[in-house]
Each structure stands twice: as C-alpha cells, then as structure tokens.
Amino acid sequence: MSAAMLSGDDLENALRQIGEERYHHRHPFHHLMRDGKLNRGQVQAWALNRYYYQARIPAKDAYLVARLPTPALRREWRRRIIDHDGESEDTGGIARWLRLTDGLGLDREYVISTKGLLPATRFAVDAYVNFVRDRSLLEAVASCLTEMFSPEIIAERVEGLLKNYDFISRDTLAYFTPRLTQAPTDVAFALAYVKEHADTPEKQALVFDTLRFKCDVLWAQLDALYFAYVEPGLTPPGAFVPGRTAQ
Amino acid sequence: MSAAMLSGDDLENALRQIGEERYHHRHPFHHLMRDGKLNRGQVQAWALNRYYYQARIPAKDAYLVARLPTPALRREWRRRIIDHDGESEDTGGIARWLRLTDGLGLDREYVISTKGLLPATRFAVDAYVNFVRDRSLLEAVASCLTEMFSPEIIAERVEGLLKNYDFISRDTLAYFTPRLTQAPTDVAFALAYVKEHADTPEKQALVFDTLRFKCDVLWAQLDALYFAYVEPGLTPPGAFVPGRTAQ
Numbered sequence: 001m002s003a004a005m006l007s008g009d010d011l012e013n014a015l016r017q018i019g020e021e022r023y024h025h026r027h028p029f030h031h032l033m034r035d036g037k038l039n040r041g042q043v044q045a046w047a048l049n050r051y052y053y054q055a056r057i058p059a060k061d062a063y064l065v066a067r068l069p070t071p072a073l074r075r076e077w078r079r080r081i082i083d084h085d086g087e088s089e090d091t092g093g094i095a096r097w098l099r100l101t102d103g104l105g106l107d108r109e110y111v112i113s114t115k116g117l118l119p120a121t122r123f124a125v126d127a128y129v130n131f132v133r134d135r136s137l138l139e140a141v142a143s144c145l146t147e148m149f150s151p152e153i154i155a156e157r158v159e160g161l162l163k164n165y166d167f168i169s170r171d172t173l174a175y176f177t178p179r180l181t182q183a184p185t186d187v188a189f190a191l192a193y194v195k196e197h198a199d200t201p202e203k204q205a206l207v208f209d210t211l212r213f214k215c216d217v218l219w220a221q222l223d224a225l226y227f228a229y230v231e232p233g234l235t236p237p238g239a240f241v242p243g244r245t246a247q
Numbered sequence: 248m249s250a251a252m253l254s255g256d257d258l259e260n261a262l263r264q265i266g267e268e269r270y271h272h273r274h275p276f277h278h279l280m281r282d283g284k285l286n287r288g289q290v291q292a293w294a295l296n297r298y299y300y301q302a303r304i305p306a307k308d309a310y311l312v313a314r315l316p317t318p319a320l321r322r323e324w325r326r327r328i329i330d331h332d333g334e335s336e337d338t339g340g341i342a343r344w345l346r347l348t349d350g351l352g353l354d355r356e357y358v359i360s361t362k363g364l365l366p367a368t369r370f371a372v373d374a375y376v377n378f379v380r381d382r383s384l385l386e387a388v389a390s391c392l393t394e395m396f397s398p399e400i401i402a403e404r405v406e407g408l409l410k411n412y413d414f415i416s417r418d419t420l421a422y423f424t425p426r427l428t429q430a431p432t433d434v435a436f437a438l439a440y441v442k443e444h445a446d447t448p449e450k451q452a453l454v455f456d457t458l459r460f461k462c463d464v465l466w467a468q469l470d471a472l473y474f475a476y477v478e479p480g481l482t483p484p485g486a487f488v489p490g491r492t493a494q
Contacts, residue, residue, distance in 0.1 A: 058321055059313045066309035067381070071341050072331040074305055085318040085325070094318050133313070237458060 006204055008195040014093030015145060015191075015211055022215035023146060025153040029222040029230065034156050036164025038230075041242020043165065044104045045229045047097075048240050049121040049221060051111050054097045054175075056125050058084045063133040064140050076189055083182050096175040102173025120224035126219045135210075138197050142210040145194065146218060147187040151180050253451055255442040262392060262438075262458055269462035270393060272400040276469040281403050285477075287351070290328065290412065292476045294348045295487050296468060298358050298369040298437055298482020301344040302421075303372050305331045308379040330429050333490020343422040350419025364488030367471035373396050375464045382457075385450060389441050389457040393465060394434040398427050 006014060024030055032038050033046065061080040068074045086092020101111045110116060132140045154176045161168045198204045229234045235241055253261060271277055279285050280293065308327040315321045333339020348358045359364060367464045401423045408415045445451045475482045482488055 058318070061272060062309045062313035062321070062325075064327065066306045069341060071305070072336065074309070075335070078309075078325065078332070081312065081321070085321050088322070089319065092318060154248050159362070244449060 003201040003205060005201050007064045010196060011198065011204060011207070014149065014208060018208060018211050018215065019146070019149040021166035022212060022219065023149045023153070024215070024218040025156065027219055027222040027226075029226045030153065030157070036046045036160060038165075039242075040104070040165070040167050042225075042229045043168070043244050044101075044106055044242055045162075045240055046105050046145065046225055047101045048106055048111055048116055049118055049225060051097055051101060052114050052117055052121055053125050053221065054084070054094050055112075055114075056129050057093070060132045061127065067137050067140060073152065075242065080182075080186060083178070093175060093179070096178075099174055100172050103169065104167065115238070118224045118228055118239050119236055121221050124220040124224075126216065130211065136206070138194065138203060139206055139210045141190050141193050142198075142207045144190050145187065145207075146214045147183040150183045150192070154179055154183075156204050157235045250448040250452060251311045252448050258357075258442060258445065258451060258454070259438065261455065262395065265455060265458050265462065266393070266396040269459060269466065270396045270400070271462070271465040271469050272396065272403065274466055274469040274473075276473045277400065277404070279477065281407035283407060285412075286489075287412070287414050289472075290408075290415070290477045291348075291351045291353055291374055291489055292487055293472055294344075295350050295358055296361055296365055296472060298344055298348060299361050299364055299368055300329070300372050301341050302359075302361075303376050304340070304389065307376045307379045310376065314384050315385060327433060328431075330425070333337050340422060340426070343425075346421055350416065351414065362485070365402065365471045365475055365486050366483055368468050371464045371467040375461065378460065383453070385441065385444050386453055386457045388437050389454045391437050391460050392434065392441065392454075393461045394430040396432045401426055401430075408485075 002036070033043065038046070058081045061077060061084070065074050065077050065081065066203070068077055084093040084205065085096055089095070098108055102108060114122070128143065132143055135143075158173050158176050161173060162170060194207055198207045228239060229242075276293075280290065285293070305328045308324060310329070312324050312328065314322050315324055329339070331340040333342055336342070345355055345358065349355060361369070375390065379390055382390075405420050405423050408420060409417060441454055445454045474480075475486060476489075
C-alpha cells in the first residue's frame with residue numbers, strides 16, 4: 001500500500017502531529033526543568049551540553065547554504081548563520097548562550113572546550129550536522145522543521161526557569177528572546193520550501209522521517225542528561241560533574 | 248631529504264614563486280584576451296564558462312564556513328559569501344558577472360542553466376569545491392591564496408578588454424572593480440591563517456601543493472577554452488557554439 005499525496009495543509013498537520021508525539025517538550029527532563037525540580041548542578045549540566053548544539057548550528061546552516069542552488073535561497077538561509085554567529089564579538093546566539101552558562105557559574109573556557117560534554121550529546125549533534133551535509137537538500141531543509149514547535153517549549157522553559165530557580169535571571173536567559181521571533185521566520189521559509197519540493201508521496205514520507213530523526217536528535221540529548229544527572233545518575237568518565245569538575 | 252621549516256616571509260615568497268610560474272596570467276588564452284586577439288564569440292565562451300566558477304564560489308565559501316571552528320573565524324569568512332551572493336536581487340559578484348554576459352549578448356537564462364558549459368570547466372570547478380569540502384581546513388583555506396595574484400590579472404584583463412573590444416564597456420565589467428579591494432582583504436586573512444597554521448615543514452609543503460592544485464583549476468579552464476574555441480577549435484558535443492547555440 002502506497003501513501004497518497006497530501007495537500008500542503010495536510011502535510012503541515014501531519015508534521016504537527018509528529019511534533020506533538022515526538023518533540024522534546026514531552027521529555028521528562030524538560031518537565032523537571034519547567035517545574036523547578038532540577039537543582040543548580042543539573043541545570044548547569046543541561047546548559048553545558050546544550051552549548052554544543054548551539055555551537056554547531058552555524059556549521060549545519062553553512063553546509064545548507066553550500067548546497068542551496070541560487071543566490072536568493074542562500075541569502076535567505078545565511079541569515080541563520082548571522083543570527084547565531086552575530087555581527088561582532090559577544091553578539092549572536094552562541095554568545096548569548098555563553099551568557100547563560102556564565103550566569104550559571106560555569107567557566108566559559110571549560111564550556112567552549114566541550115571537554116565536559118556527555119558523549120551522547122556529541123554523537124547526537126554531530127549526527128544532525130552530518131545529516132544536513134550528506135542527505136538530499138529536501139531532507140536537509142526539512143530537518144529544521146522542529147522550529148515549528150520551539151516557541152512553545154521556549155516559553156515554557158523561560159517561565160519555568162525564572163519562576164523556580166533563584167540562580168537564574170532574565171538577563172541570563174537573553175538567548176531565548178530573539179529566538180521567539182527568529183524561529184517563526186525561519187520555519188515559514190522551510191515549511192514553504194518543503195511543501196513545494198515534497199511533490200511525491202515518497203518525498204513527503206522522507207520529510208516525515210526527517211522530522212522524526214530531528215526529534216530523536218533533541219530527545220537523545222535529554223535522555224543522556226536524565227541518565228547521567230537524574231536517574232540512575234551514572235555520569236560517564238570525563239563528563240562534567242556538578243561541583244567537582246574544574247569549572 | 249626533508250624540507251626545512253620556512254619563516255613567514257619565506258613561505259610567502261615561495262607562494263609568490265609558485266604563482267609566478269603557474270597562475271593563469273601566463274596562459275596563452277589570457278594573453279589573447281588581453282591583447283585583443285579574441286573575437287566576440289571567444290569572449291562570450293570565456294564569460295559563459297567562467298560564470299560557473301563565479302556561481303560556485305559561494306558554495307565553496309559556505310563549505311569553508313561550515314568547517315571553521317569559531318564564530319570569529321566564520322564571521323570573517325562569511326563576508327565572502329555575502330560579497331558574491333549580494334545583499335538583494337541583482338547585487339553581488341554573481342549578479343555583476345551576469346551583467347557581463349548580458350553585455351556580451353548572451354541569453355541570461357542560457358548562461359544560468361550552464362547547459363553550454365565545457366565539461367572540463369565543470370570538472371575543474373567541482374574539483375575545487377570538493378577540495379574545500381573534503382580536505383584539511385589548512386588546505387581549504389590555502390586554496391584561496393590565488394587571490395594574492397588576482398588584482399594584477401584583473402587589471403590586465405580589464406585594460407585589455409576595454410582597449411581592444413568595442414563590444415565591451417566599463418559598465419559590463421562592473422564585476423571586477425570591487426574585486427580589486429575585496430581580494431586583498433580576503434587574501435590578507437588567508438595568508439595570515441596559513442602562516443600561523445602551517446607550523447611544520449610537512450604542512451608548509453601541503454600549502455604549496457594546494458596552491459599548485461588551485462593554479463591547475465584555473466589553468467585547466469583556460470586550456471579547455473583554448474582547445475574548444477581557439478585551436479584546434481574542437482567544441483565538445485552540447486557545448487556553446489558562438490552564433491549558433493540558442494543564446
């Protein structure tokens with residue numbers, strides 16, 4: 001039985017359904033964070049590991065720019081590189097993420113070194129960058145569609161962090177504010193691209209697989225954090241240990 | 248016998264020596280162009296083929312951005328993508344190159360389609376893009392060092408084209424003017440990077456090999472033009488034929 005070709009609206013609804021089931025807003029680690037159930041060390045571990053994801057985003061986007069066929073498409077996508085790398089020192093998404101790790105009391109050099117990373121974080125993030133570099137252009141573009149769901153999780157995260165943790169201030173959460181406007185702009189383009197180019201049932205199936213893959217990339221990172229820092233709390237050799245690793 | 252480690256100045260001099268011997272300012276096709284010995288069809292063939300090189304430059308630079316490890320390095324290199332793709336429609340190096348092919352009476356859609364390309368042009372340019380994507384970062388950066396020599400060849404080319412061909416105006420040569428300032432800025436960074444990172448004789452040898460490779464990429468494109476459009480004038484099947492191919 002082969003799938004039928006979906007309309008643009010049905011395609012979008014099917015994507016939202018996948019997000020509803022698989023996006024990391026459903027992950028227990030996110031719920032602990034949102035509900036104020038994490039201690040400072042656990043929030044540190046989250047911010048330190050998530051730094052690697054932030055730091056690799058411009059590489060992912062540059063691979064995508066390299067593969068887009070026209071100046072107009074590349075201009076559209078390169079905005080994302082600029083958003084993350086900034087216009088100068090201490091601007092852009094990566095620099096804003098470092099304000100968060102600073103605010104959490106982590107040593108900046110240690111964070112940037114990625115020495116304390118959970119290996120599973122590195123594997124998941126690298127899998128994402130390699131996916132964008134190596135798969136079809138349609139899959140590469142579709143892999144950013146998780147941004148359809150990010151404003152909601154960011155709102156929950158920011159509210160939960162501010163309300164529940166006295167060691168977190170609005171200033172240290174500066175990363176998230178621009179993302180609330182950047183993500184919808186980015187995703188509008190990607191969604192339109194996917195609707196236009198996924199023009200067979202097979203390509204639409206590929207887009208769904210891609211979104212599932214990308215949800216896995218995000219989910220696996222929270223699994224690793226939960227395993228290492230919540231339960232059973234088995235931190236792999238070499239990984240960050242709250243209060244103990246040189247920070 | 249292993250080579251000795253060269254100082255920064257000696258490294259630069261050795262690079263200039265390679266350029267003196269192998270850069271395409273020595274190619275007979277360039278001399279014909281500079282000296283007004285090409286006809287309009289031959290200049291068209293040159294501009295049409297060279298378009299593909301221009302069109303792939305942002306992909307090459309985006310691959311490089313993807314591989315650079317820090318926001319500061321990526322910010323520096325992404326300027327090149329912006330230079331070539333422009334800030335909006337009809338700006339940037341690729342758009343300016345199309346003003347040249349327009350001015351030469353070539354159909355813009357035909358140029359952009361790259362249907363009339365010499366296969367050897369495609370192979371050489373793709374080899375360059377793949378080199379930057381796949382080789383070490385040092386080699387990727389070093390591969391742009393031919394820009395050390397480009398202001399000179401551009402000056403010769405512009406002067407020769409304006410003086411000798413009544414079908415060429417200063418406006419159609421708009422591509423080259425910004426390159427006279429962009430290339431030195433770009434190369435200063437790349438040369439400093441190479442001097443810093445080629446910190447063993449082996450790596451310095453790799454840099455020399457890279458510059459030779461890149462000179463080959465440029466040289467092979469003029470060989471193919473000479474072979475197809477000057478002597479013996481054997482145009483490969485499907486390639487642009489002046490005055491005959493739908494233009």
